[in-house]
């Protein structure tokens with residue numbers, strides 16, 4: 001035994017003497033010929049087929065190739081879990097009396113980005129902020145039906161306790177209960193209750209020292225390993241897995257439960273009227289969806305969320321048609337379980353989708369939204385992300401608050417490494433939406449890329465001024 005172990009170590013040694021990637025550096029991906037190990041203190045983490053990178057963390061390094069990796073854990077537990085409560089059907093937001101009923105069976109076809117202001121049942125375009133609430137509810141339901149799956153409303157029981165920097169949350173909905181916890185790091189300055197940022201994983205943007213950091217282990221709620229992890233995670237213990245909610249929907253639900261818990265736990269010393277949410281890459285997709293579905297989030301900061309986050313499905317398909325290696329809807333569903341199974345029927349023909357991601361800001365308006373992107377790395381869909389969110393910002397313009405949404409795209413940095421040239425913009429959004437400096441200038445739409453975007457091919461509508 002000891003002999004075998006020693007020889008394995010000897011065999012493994014050369015692996016560790018090869019050049020290692022720095023924190024935030026690339027460490028794998030199709031076509032990657034550079035180092036596949038990371039400097040100590042960081043872990044090589046797969047983002048997608050084209051990109052793995054060294055993320056800060058204290059987990060042990062991945063096993064060397066000379067030691068066979070352990071078999072994948074089974075996705076379902078061997079003991080039969082208690083029967084989950086069934087997911088609610090229909091529109092999660094409460095019906096608004098003056099809103100028209102959303103048709104049950106929608107046949108839609110549009111190669112352009114759907115008009116944000118045209119109700120799905122046809123009729124008059126939205127012209128007031130009151131009517132926008134009906135359209136907001138409609139967009140929310142369409143995203144849930146056809147792409148994300150149901151984001152369930154608040155369950156019947158949410159309890160919480162706070163001790164030693166850990167907020168423990170227990171949730172039940174008449175059936176089994178689940179518990180999960182988040183860590184809260186109090187800020188070094190300021191007076192309680194503190195503003196806070198909920199970070200999927202850990203923040204990869206600089207957080208002001210007067211803002212608390214809440215770390216959300218989203219993978220605990222819904223696993224995002226590969227297509228085999230569908231239905232794995234605490235969300236599915238509670239609600240079952242009938243392939244309705246994908247991971248993005250499950251995580252958004254989790255963020256809402258964190259806010260519920262903060263509201264009933266004053267000892268956590270967090271001001272729930274001043275909450276932000278952030279995440280990068282796959283977790284950036286999570287952050288923008290959480291901001292879209294949780295109105296108690298004052299500021300949403302998706303970072304390099306790309307395809308499935310800031311990018312539009314239609315624009316990514318366009319990029320692909322231009323010969324670029326962008327991640328499209330039909331590719332992304334072969335990678336992971338971020339979306340509902342219901343999305344699968346649309347991915348080879350995204351023109352049939354009655355929503356696209358320029359409508360996500362329409363669920364967030366007028367709350368703060370800063371979309372941070374990189375310029376290159378094709379799978380992020382640089383053109384798609386930037387143009388999609390520029391179009392989405394027209395909803396903020398219509399609402400009369402264009403500067404509550406910023407779009408900033410800067411290249412020449414590693415994935416999820418925050419460039420200092422975006423610092424002033426980030427600071428401005430924190431100041432305005434979390435730190436009470438309402439008059440801060442947040443007029444930000446910029447890219448250091450240059451794109452040849454055939455706008456009229458994708459937009460056939462004008463932007464109204466909502467009364």
Ligand SMILES: *[C@@H]1O[C@H](CO)[C@@H](O)[C@H](O)[C@H]1NC(C)=O
Pocket residue numbers: 086087088089090150242244
């Ligand atoms: C799955 O959940 C959805 C959303 O609540 C519901 O509409 C549907 O009936 C469920 N399907 C099954 C087979 O339970």
Ligand SMILES: *[C@@H]1O[C@H](CO)[C@@H](O)[C@H](O)[C@H]1NC(C)=O
Pocket residue numbers: 105106107
């Ligand atoms: C929806 O409409 C299509 C086309 O008209 C029809 O084939 C289908 O049966 C309808 N589905 C439901 C659930 O009504």
Ligand SMILES: *[C@@H]1O[C@H](CO)[C@@H](O)[C@H](O)[C@H]1NC(C)=O
Pocket residue numbers: 374375376377380410411412413414415416
């Ligand atoms: C970021 O953009 C630069 C080009 O501006 C590119 O070289 C780099 O690979 C990109 N990184 C990622 C991870 O997108």
Ligand SMILES: *[C@@H]1O[C@H](CO)[C@@H](O)[C@H](O)[C@H]1NC(C)=O
Pocket residue numbers: 441442443444
């Ligand atoms: C706000 O900032 C933008 C971008 O830096 C700048 O162009 C604009 O002039 C500023 N507006 C005011 C009122 O200072």
